[in-house]
Structures are given as C-alpha cells and as structure tokens.
Amino acid sequence: MSSRQLKPLREVLQRAVAAARLRPQQIEQALALPRGGWDDLAYGRRVLRVRHLLALARLLSVPPEDLLDAGLPDATPPAGPRLADWLEPRPPFAGASPVGDLQALARDAVRRELDARGKPSEGDPVPGS
Secondary structure (H helix, E strand, O other): OOHHHHHHHHHHHHHHHHHHOOOHHHHHHHOOOOOOHHHHHHOOOOOOOHHHHHHHHHHHOOOHHHHHHHHOHHHOOOOOOOHHHHHOOOOOOOOOOHHHHHHHHHHHHHHHHHHHHOOOOOOOOOOOO
C-alpha cells in the first residue's frame, strides 16, 4: 500500500496513542524504534510494518484487527470467506457420513409428506400383497 493509502491508519494510530496518553519514548521502546522513530512512523517518513502494528496493539492492550478495522475500513469486505474458513476443517457430521445424513433427511421428508397425504410409507405393507 502506498503512503497515501496508509494515511488513515497512521491517523488512527496517532489518535489511539494520544488517547492512551503514551509518551513517544514508551512507544519507541515498545516498537523497537530509535529516538524520533515514532514521529517518523506516524507521519509516513518510516515504513509501517506489521511488527509495529502488533507491538502497538500489545502496548494499547487491543486486538491488532481493531487498529486495521478503524484505520482501513474500506479494506475489510462486508462479507465473504474468513481465513479460518480456509484453515480449519469443517466439523464432521455427528454419526453417519454426510451422504448418509442427506439420504436419511430425504427419506424422512418423503415419509412425512406421504403420511400427511394418508398414503403408505416404505415400511407399511402394500394392500393386496
């Protein structure tokens, strides 16, 4: 992202630090920056790295995603897949396999429908046999 695109994020970081009443020396120490490094970072004269965001979130005792959500609201899609959807397998169905579950659901639905119409279901004897 360009420095211009990161400007809203840098502004959020500055406001968060001001609200927490942190001194530049505290921030520089937590972010492992040299003296004057916080001002350089805050005003776009130094590259903002992920490690800086993580350290600042830790210092502020907030989740890092809060900083990103507040500073880059347009970067977050309103809906769609989440990383956990890709990384974590879906929980297995309890009991039978998914195909078996679908077959049982379909069979139960057909039986209910037939029972509602008064027709014999699979387990009932067929008249005349």
